[in-house]
Amino acid sequence: MTSTAVATERGATEREETKKASSLRMFAQPIVVVVLVVGVLVWAFTRDLDAIEKQSINAPVLLDAVWDHLVISFVVTALVLIIAVPLGIVLTRQWARASAPVFLAIATIGQASPAIGILVLFFLVSGWEGLWAAALPITFYTLLPVLRNTMVGLQQVDPALVDAGRGIGMSAFAVLRRIEIPLAVPLILAGLRTALVHAVGVATMAVFVNGGGLGLLIDTGYKLSRITVLITGSVLAVALALLVDWLGTVAEQYLGPKGIR
Amino acid sequence: MSFWDFVDDRWSRLLSESLLHVSAVVQCTIIAALLGVTVGVAVYRSPFGSAVATALTSAILTIPSFALLGLLIPVLGLGAPPTVAALVLYGLLPIVRNTIVGLAGVDGAITDAARGIGMNRFGVLTRVELRLAWPAILAGMRVSTQMLMGIAAIAAYARGPGLGVEIFAGLVRAGSANATNQAIAGTVGIVVLALVLDGIFVLIGRYTTSRGIRGQ
Amino acid sequence: MASEIQLTDVTKRYGRRKPAVDNFSMTIPAGEIVVFVGPSGCGKTTTMRMINRLIEPTSGTITIGGEDTSTLDPDKLRRTIGYAIQQAGLFPHMTVAQNIGVVPGLLGWDRKKIADRVEEMLDTVGLDAAEFHDRFPRQLSGGQQQRVGVARALAADPPVLLMDEPFGAVDPITRGNLQDELMRLQGELRKTIVFVTHDFDEAVKLGDRIAVLGEQSKILQYDTPDVILANPADDTVAGFVGAGASLKQLTLRRVRDVELVQPEVIVSTQDEPDEIRRRLTDAGRSYALMLDARRRPVAWVHVREPRVRRPIRDMVAAESTVQDALEAILTEGGNAVVTGARGEFKGLVEIDTVMAVIRDLRETV
Numbered sequence: 119m120t121s122t123a124v125a126t127e128r129g130a131t132e133r134e135e136t137k138k139a140s141s142l143r144m145f146a147q148p149i150v151v152v153v154l155v156v157g158v159l160v161w162a163f164t165r166d167l168d169a170i171e172k173q174s175i176n177a178p179v180l181l182d183a184v185w186d187h188l189v190i191s192f193v194v195t196a197l198v199l200i201i202a203v204p205l206g207i208v209l210t211r212q213w214a215r216a217s218a219p220v221f222l223a224i225a226t227i228g229q230a231s232p233a234i235g236i237l238v239l240f241f242l243v244s245g246w247e248g249l250w251a252a253a254l255p256i257t258f259y260t261l262l263p264v265l266r267n268t269m270v271g272l273q274q275v276d277p278a279l280v281d282a283g284r285g286i287g288m289s290a291f292a293v294l295r296r297i298e299i300p301l302a303v304p305l306i307l308a309g310l311r312t313a314l315v316h317a318v319g320v321a322t323m324a325v326f327v328n329g330g331g332l333g334l335l336i337d338t339g340y341k342l343s344r345i346t347v348l349i350t351g352s353v354l355a356v357a358l359a360l361l362v363d364w365l366g367t368v369a370e371q372y373l374g375p376k377g378i379r
Numbered sequence: 380m381s382f383w384d385f386v387d388d389r390w391s392r393l394l395s396e397s398l399l400h401v402s403a404v405v406q407c408t409i410i411a412a413l414l415g416v417t418v419g420v421a422v423y424r425s426p427f428g429s430a431v432a433t434a435l436t437s438a439i440l441t442i443p444s445f446a447l448l449g450l451l452i453p454v455l456g457l458g459a460p461p462t463v464a465a466l467v468l469y470g471l472l473p474i475v476r477n478t479i480v481g482l483a484g485v486d487g488a489i490t491d492a493a494r495g496i497g498m499n500r501f502g503v504l505t506r507v508e509l510r511l512a513w514p515a516i517l518a519g520m521r522v523s524t525q526m527l528m529g530i531a532a533i534a535a536y537a538r539g540p541g542l543g544v545e546i547f548a549g550l551v552r553a554g555s556a557n558a559t560n561q562a563i564a565g566t567v568g569i570v571v572l573a574l575v576l577d578g579i580f581v582l583i584g585r586y587t588t589s590r591g592i593r594g595q
Numbered sequence: 596m597a598s599e600i601q602l603t604d605v606t607k608r609y610g611r612r613k614p615a616v617d618n619f620s621m622t623i624p625a626g627e628i629v630v631f632v633g634p635s636g637c638g639k640t641t642t643m644r645m646i647n648r649l650i651e652p653t654s655g656t657i658t659i660g661g662e663d664t665s666t667l668d669p670d671k672l673r674r675t676i677g678y679a680i681q682q683a684g685l686f687p688h689m690t691v692a693q694n695i696g697v698v699p700g701l702l703g704w705d706r707k708k709i710a711d712r713v714e715e716m717l718d719t720v721g722l723d724a725a726e727f728h729d730r731f732p733r734q735l736s737g738g739q740q741q742r743v744g745v746a747r748a749l750a751a752d753p754p755v756l757l758m759d760e761p762f763g764a765v766d767p768i769t770r771g772n773l774q775d776e777l778m779r780l781q782g783e784l785r786k787t788i789v790f791v792t793h794d795f796d797e798a799v800k801l802g803d804r805i806a807v808l809g810e811q812s813k814i815l816q817y818d819t820p821d822v823i824l825a826n827p828a829d830d831t832v833a834g835f836v837g838a839g840a841s842l843k844q845l846t847l848r849r850v851r852d853v854e855l856v857q858p859e860v861i862v863s864t865q866d867e868p869d870e871i872r873r874r875l876t877d878a879g880r881s882y883a884l885m886l887d888a889r890r891r892p893v894a895w896v897h898v899r900e901p902r903v904r905r906p907i908r909d910m911v912a913a914e915s916t917v918q919d920a921l922e923a924i925l926t927e928g929g930n931a932v933v934t935g936a937r938g939e940f941k942g943l944v945e946i947d948t949v950m951a952v953i954r955d956l957r958e959t960v
């Protein structure tokens with residue numbers, strides 16, 4: 119009883135803190151992103167570049183890297199969305215509830231394992247290279263937040279609302295579609311944002327399986343001892359992650375159901 | 380060579396890499412905890428300070444680990460320094476956030492009572508507030524540890540210590556006989572160690588939390 | 596439009612434990628409010644939920660309007676039964692209008708008809724359509740939410756209404772208002788209503804009949820409030836009825852049913868103070884009731900200070916219960932002023948009249 123009360127109170131404070139922090143980020147993050155991108159590009163392009171650096175620090179190569187990076191990230195997000203949300207819905211149905219812990223355990227291990235390890239193992243076992251060699255293991259790695267949030271989001275829907283829905287004559291499917299899913303959307307979106315940020319982060323390692331992306335600049339800069347390339351790649355990757363995170367936050371704010379915003 | 384033969388063959392090396400991995404993560408978690416609790420204590424009374432600290436630390440968490448490493452190499456060189464810096468930075472958020480939440484969650488009546496019986500500000504903080512917030516702080520450390528176990532693997536790229544070495548060795552030797560074994564040993568080893576550490580945290584929680592506030 | 600509900604030998608058993616509802620049989624007459632009242636966990640909600648098949652009976656039959664519910668599709672069945680629950684169960688992501696329009700929507704009504712019906716229902720439950728139409732549930736007070744809940748339950752004009760402690764979560768004053776409102780609605784609509792509560796006073800106030808239920812939904816007594824109050828079937832029911840049964844019976848009698856007395860001296864706001872004093876002295880009285888030009892009660896005036904108008908703090912209407920009148924008497928001292936539909940003065944209820952009602956209730960039942 120007491121511990122429940124404490125937990126609820128903690129929950130409330132935590133939400134409040136998180137809310138304030140996120141509104142601060144809503145405002146500051148895009149500015150930081152712009153400053154980082156403009157700053158590093160001006161810095162890199164105005165430096166005296168040698169021939170090797172010039173091969174990396176030029177518009178087509180940078181755009182290519184960013185593009186590859188985005189493609190991997192969005193393929194991962196799409197896969198996560200297609201797999202985790204339906205799986206989360208199925209695992210919260212009465213008839214499948216018993217199997218939920220198994221899937222959660224697998225997803226937990228997926229996330230507890232080192233991203234680089236999963237990436238390398240998949241590469242070694244499958245022999246694939248490129249986009250899919252990066253996207254599939256990263257998907258596995260990022261599945262958990264969306265799966266868990268989908269399940270929690272559906273489980274936390276007030277049973278009285280489900281009862282009311284059934285009581286006034288909605289079918290089980292109608293209750294799911296018109297009540298449970300809309301009410302779980304905020305948490306699903308939050309999970310998706312986390313997944314997307316993870317994906318952008320791990321996608322920097324896609325370079326190890328020849329998947330391109332901004333990691334390519336980091337790796338090139340490191341291997342060839344070209345600090346300019348190393349820093350440009352790193353800063354752009356940071357900026358991209360912050361940007362995607364910010365876009366996710368904005369989406370969360372505007373896509374959630376109105377009545378519970 | 381089968382995986383178990385491989386493990387048998389490289390046992391002492393794997394063992395020392397495991398120890399290095401765990402010790403790097405544990406030490407960095409402790410440093411992150413010292414920093415994080417200090418930051419939490421400094422800001423928890425101010426809503427704005429709390430928001431800034433939470434926003435900053437969670438922004439750090441957004442940064443791709445490989446990119447952070449890339450930024451640290453030019454500054455700190457290779458080996459232990461960039462590894463420690465990266466791990467400490469990533470470890471901060473869960474601890475800072477949980478410290479703030481834990482301290483803010485302490486019932487005002489309890490701190491009032493503590494002041495009332497003559498404790499000074501420092502006494503209230505160390506003997507009452509931090510004791511009550513400890514489960515939350517410990518939970519933050521537990522989350523940090525789990526996260527750092529995975530991130531530490533990438534540190535091997537900058538010649539950092541630990542099981543990540545095996546993963547990168549496997550990558551470099553792709554196609555050779557033991558490449559997959561090495562990658563498996565590194566990856567699975569980290570997962571297993573992370574689970575062991577998690578279990579240890581549960582035990583620490585059980586023995587360091589006041590029985591008065593332990594959940595039933 | 597209403598239907599009789601008949602439950603015959605209905606049993607609900609979970610696993611091997613003793614049944615939650617054991618062999619329950621009851622006829623719920625068309626157009627009446629039947630209240631299931633009993634301690635929590637006695638199975639009253641389970642019994643109610645079997646009527647719309649939210650819970651499937653293990654055995655027994657339930658018919659509504661003569662039709663066996665087990666032969667119908669459960670979802671379609673529920674669309675024809677209104678359902679209102681505690682805290683309203685409004686969908687937080689839907690507006691008030693969307694909430695009310697859900698069932699008509701499920702029944703495939705066209706947009707125009709749904710929109711008209713929503714306006715009508717808002718009006719019926721006393722909410723201003725323009726103001727509340729687009730609000731979300733969290734922007735409403737508890738009482739307003741309950742009203743929307745009732746509107747949603749009634750939206751498709753179901754012949755039967757199930758209400759599971761619908762007013763359980765609101766403050767006593769709001770609850771009183773909602774109960775009055777429900778009675779007014781029922782006066783017009785004449786639905787068959789099954790109402791579950793653990794509040795016996797609520798049961799007495801609302802029920803045409805009350806079923807006092809014990810463990811496993813055993814019917815301890817099923818009768819009109821009058822009879823249960825005056826003649827509890829056994830000690831358990833008597834315990835539930837509680838102390839002050841006679842006082843509770845006062846809620847069953849209306850002011851219009853009792854004899855009103857006229858004050859000796861009635862004066863008008865136009866009368867001069869000297870005139871008022873003279874008339875009171877002549878009649879040998881100390882107080883006069885002052886009415887305005889439209890015969891609405893304004894104040895009491897005392898013989899020694901005919902200029903001072905002492906406001907009437909508590910008045911009752913002809914439709915009020917005798918209990919309300921008793922409360923007014925206790926506030927005012929001596930008697931309660933009764934007004935008619937337009938606020939005009941009807942007469943006074945005196946404490947002796949109330950005593951007579953109590954004596955009468957004790958003897959007749």
